[in-house]
Amino acid sequence: MTDLSFVRGEIVGQRPAPRRSTGAVAWMKNNLFSSVGNTIMTVASVLFVLWLIPPLYNFLIGDAVFTDPEGLRGQACRIEGVGACWVFIRARFGFFMYGFYPDSEIWRVNLMFAIGIVLIIPLLVPKMPFVRTAAVLFFVVYPVVAYFLMAGGIFGLRQVPTGQWGGLTLTLIISLIGIILSMPIGILLALGRQSRLPIIKACCVGFIELWRAVPLITVLFMAAVMFPLFMPRGVSPDTLLRAIIGIVLFESAYMAEVVRGGLQAMPRGQYEASAALGLNKVKTMGLIILPQALKHVIPGIVNTFIALFKDTSLVSIIGIFELLNTVRAAGSDVNWSSPTHAVTGYIFAAFVFWIFCFGMSRYSIYMEGRLHTGHKR
Amino acid sequence: MTDATNNEPVTRTGSGHGASLINNPKFRAVIYQAAMLLGVVLLIWWLQSNAAYNLGQQNKSIGFGFLNSTSGFQIGFSLLPYERASTYFDVYLVGIVNTLLVASIGIVLATMLGFTIGIARLSPNWILRKLAMVYVEVMRNIPLLLQLFFWYFLLLNALPAVRDSYALGDLVFLNQRGLYLPAIVSDGRFLIVVAGFLIALGAAIWFRRRTIKKIEETGDRKPIWLPMIAIFAVIFAIAYFGSGAPVELDFPELRGFNYAGGFQVPPELTALILGLVIYTSAFIAEVVRAGIQSVSYGQVEAAEALGLRESDRMRLVVIPQAMRVIVPPLTSQYLNLTKNSSLGAAIGFPELVSVFAGTALNQSGRAIEIIALTMAVYLTFSLLTSIFMNWYNARVALVER
Numbered sequence: 001m002t003d004l005s006f007v008r009g010e011i012v013g014q015r016p017a018p019r020r021s022t023g024a025v026a027w028m029k030n031n032l033f034s035s036v037g038n039t040i041m042t043v044a045s046v047l048f049v050l051w052l053i054p055p056l057y058n059f060l061i062g063d064a065v066f067t068d069p070e071g072l073r074g075q076a077c078r079i080e081g082v083g084a085c086w087v088f089i090r091a092r093f094g095f096f097m098y099g100f101y102p103d104s105e106i107w108r109v110n111l112m113f114a115i116g117i118v119l120i121i122p123l124l125v126p127k128m129p130f131v132r133t134a135a136v137l138f139f140v141v142y143p144v145v146a147y148f149l150m151a152g153g154i155f156g157l158r159q160v161p162t163g164q165w166g167g168l169t170l171t172l173i174i175s176l177i178g179i180i181l182s183m184p185i186g187i188l189l190a191l192g193r194q195s196r197l198p199i200i201k202a203c204c205v206g207f208i209e210l211w212r213a214v215p216l217i218t219v220l221f222m223a224a225v226m227f228p229l230f231m232p233r234g235v236s237p238d239t240l241l242r243a244i245i246g247i248v249l250f251e252s253a254y255m256a257e258v259v260r261g262g263l264q265a266m267p268r269g270q271y272e273a274s275a276a277l278g279l280n281k282v283k284t285m286g287l288i289i290l291p292q293a294l295k296h297v298i299p300g301i302v303n304t305f306i307a308l309f310k311d312t313s314l315v316s317i318i319g320i321f322e323l324l325n326t327v328r329a330a331g332s333d334v335n336w337s338s339p340t341h342a343v344t345g346y347i348f349a350a351f352v353f354w355i356f357c358f359g360m361s362r363y364s365i366y367m368e369g370r371l372h373t374g375h376k377r
Numbered sequence: 378m379t380d381a382t383n384n385e386p387v388t389r390t391g392s393g394h395g396a397s398l399i400n401n402p403k404f405r406a407v408i409y410q411a412a413m414l415l416g417v418v419l420l421i422w423w424l425q426s427n428a429a430y431n432l433g434q435q436n437k438s439i440g441f442g443f444l445n446s447t448s449g450f451q452i453g454f455s456l457l458p459y460e461r462a463s464t465y466f467d468v469y470l471v472g473i474v475n476t477l478l479v480a481s482i483g484i485v486l487a488t489m490l491g492f493t494i495g496i497a498r499l500s501p502n503w504i505l506r507k508l509a510m511v512y513v514e515v516m517r518n519i520p521l522l523l524q525l526f527f528w529y530f531l532l533l534n535a536l537p538a539v540r541d542s543y544a545l546g547d548l549v550f551l552n553q554r555g556l557y558l559p560a561i562v563s564d565g566r567f568l569i570v571v572a573g574f575l576i577a578l579g580a581a582i583w584f585r586r587r588t589i590k591k592i593e594e595t596g597d598r599k600p601i602w603l604p605m606i607a608i609f610a611v612i613f614a615i616a617y618f619g620s621g622a623p624v625e626l627d628f629p630e631l632r633g634f635n636y637a638g639g640f641q642v643p644p645e646l647t648a649l650i651l652g653l654v655i656y657t658s659a660f661i662a663e664v665v666r667a668g669i670q671s672v673s674y675g676q677v678e679a680a681e682a683l684g685l686r687e688s689d690r691m692r693l694v695v696i697p698q699a700m701r702v703i704v705p706p707l708t709s710q711y712l713n714l715t716k717n718s719s720l721g722a723a724i725g726f727p728e729l730v731s732v733f734a735g736t737a738l739n740q741s742g743r744a745i746e747i748i749a750l751t752m753a754v755y756l757t758f759s760l761l762t763s764i765f766m767n768w769y770n771a772r773v774a775l776v777e778r
Contacts, residue, residue, distance in 0.1 A: 213756045230424045231431075233430060233431070310520040317522075343531070
């Protein structure tokens with residue numbers, strides 16, 4: 001009988017420890033130097049960052065002018081090779097925020113913002129009390145109050161024509177009105193587009209596709225030059241109102257398409273279930289379908305809001321002094337003939353727009369997670 | 378307006394007798410639609426009568442006869458022959474061609490940059506990924522108009538004077554007055570070269586298709602790219618040298634205080650394209666990233682299990698599935714870019730809106746006609762895009778069992 005068993009006579013040498021999979025070195029090995037190509041990309045990226053950062057730093061901070069000994073008159077920036085002229089922003093900050101609004105009345109704008117912030121906090125922060133009250137106040141009462149605060153003319157407030165409104169205030173006003181109005185119009189259009197009734201459907205489809213096909217700037221031109229022609233004699237809405245109407249019509253078409261996406265994603269079973277409960281069409285829509293459909297498309301809705309916020313900058317083309325136009329106007333001021341103040345103005349405006357848009361997109365991501373109450377699979 | 382269900386409403390039993398007409402869904406549908414139609418007709422009639430009255434007050438009428446009258450203004454940049462004596466219709470054409478020029482260059486460059494950044498966002502390399510993310514988040518959250526103003530300002534103010542132009546060899550020059558590129562100079566024989574190019578391209582594509590078909594039938598791997606390039610090069614070379622090499626490049630040259638010769642790109646066009654490409658590529662990058670991420674990893678693993686090599690895994694499995702997700706939003710980004718090119722009006726590039734809905738409108742005062750003609754152009758673009766999209770969606774639709 002052959003002996004099939006085997007017993008090792010000597011001890012096996014120790015194997016090397018497995019590669020570390022935690023810690024800084026291992027992380028770098030996995031993420032930065034995992035292969036030759038990866039290493040090349042790392043080196044190239046680092047070189048790119050090193051090439052980009054120093055001039056940016058020098059322009060924005062290193063060589064920048066923060067203080068003006070002569071009292072914000074722009075002398076400090078009139079040196080060759082100087083960096084960003086932050087003095088310019090400080091000097092014209094009021095103009096960027098309020099436009100031509102009379103100095104003595106600026107408290108009204110601030111009061112309007114303060115009321116707005118107080119009302120909007122319960123709407124944005126989850127689990128705050130008085131949500132319903134705040135919603136009614138914000139969407140119904142606040143626009144009226146804000147309008148009279150801005151325009152004046154009652155309670156002894158001085159009248160301020162819309163031509164004097166401007167700056168970031170005006171940007172926020174236009175986008176807020178656009179958001180508040182384009183939402184319900186968009187929902188109605190989306191419902192109309194889903195309708196079985198051919199005439200209603202055709203009207204809604206025609207309206208949506210017409211506005212979505214043309215650039216906003218032609219809509220604004222149209223609002224500026226054609227609108228008065230179509231109004232009855234004697235009625236001539238001011239430029240701001242025309243621009244707002246143009247923006248609302250334009251954005252509601254986009255909103256309609258977003259909402260339609262949500263409606264189409266609703267399974268038939270939801271309609272059938274609500275029919276089984278004996279709900280009529282209006283209740284089915286209001287209580288069952290829309291709440292779910294809108295929840296589905298929150299990212300799309302917020303994207304439309306962001307687009308609307310960015311699009312408000314286009315009203316500067318028809319001569320309205322919103323933020324971008326105030327920055328441009330101040331940039332071509334002859335008293336400030338420095339090489340960098342105009343660019344600094346653009347950077348400032350870009351930063352303000354960026355903060356708002358980025359904030360909105362982050363907030364939508366947060367809300368999306370919170371409203372995800374369905375079955376997570 | 379609230380009828381969103383597709384199911385036919387069930388007529389209640391007994392509604393024919395006794396029950397009021399109001400509860401009959403068919404009758405109500407007719408009423409709703411009649412009301413809507415009446416409303417729309419009334420609105421249009423009201424607007425039209427206002428317009429007729431207002432135009433009557435100004436002694437104007439609607440008509441397109443003005444298109445044949447002389448425009449009398451100059452256009453800064455035009456690919457078509459244009460002079461002061463040209464008509465408003467020529468202005469319209471110049472505007473359309475300039476818009477198409479910006480759109481086509483912008484689309485090509487934005488696609489290249491957007492795909493690069495979209496792929497970089499998925500790179501295994503941490504730094505590259507974060508850089509791409511910063512680019513996307515910064516660029517798409519700043520209004521395009523602001524970016525255009527910024528680039529235009531930089532091109533006019535931060536670039537060197539003519540004497541100290543940035544130069545790329547002796548071919549390309551960049552200074553305050555614009556970008557100077559070599560121009561193609563040729564005569565009638567240029568058509569032969571173009572035809573030769575198209576034939577060569579067609580032959581190469583035909584060869585590729587045939588080879589791939591053969592590979593799929595027999596399983597034998599055969600080289601594709603090298604023969605393809607060779608076929609293209611040979612046919613094109615025959616056409617080019619056979620017609621006597623009729624194409625020459627005209628290089629820009631510093632003469633006196635300015636560059637002469639070559640093709641001059643005005644700073645407005647450079648700024649417009651730069652802004653459009655940077656802005657749109659951020660959106661395209663997101664589209665590409667979402668498309669590639671939508672292909673589940675199981676597909677890659679399945680392809681690996683089938684023994685496909687890495688390049689084939691991407692080419693045959695991942696990319697076709699990702700393209701189905703990428704193409705529809707990509708075309709709508711292209712349409713957005715085309716529409717956004719109208720912002721050239723703000724920095725003075727003579728595209729359709731600036732030159733036709735701006736200058737021509739102010740001169741002729743024909744607001745309604747000009748805005749309608751302008752919108753018609755964009756409507757056509759949008760219609761063509763949606764026709765393409767429907768065709769593509771039908772072509773790539775999943776065939777479900």
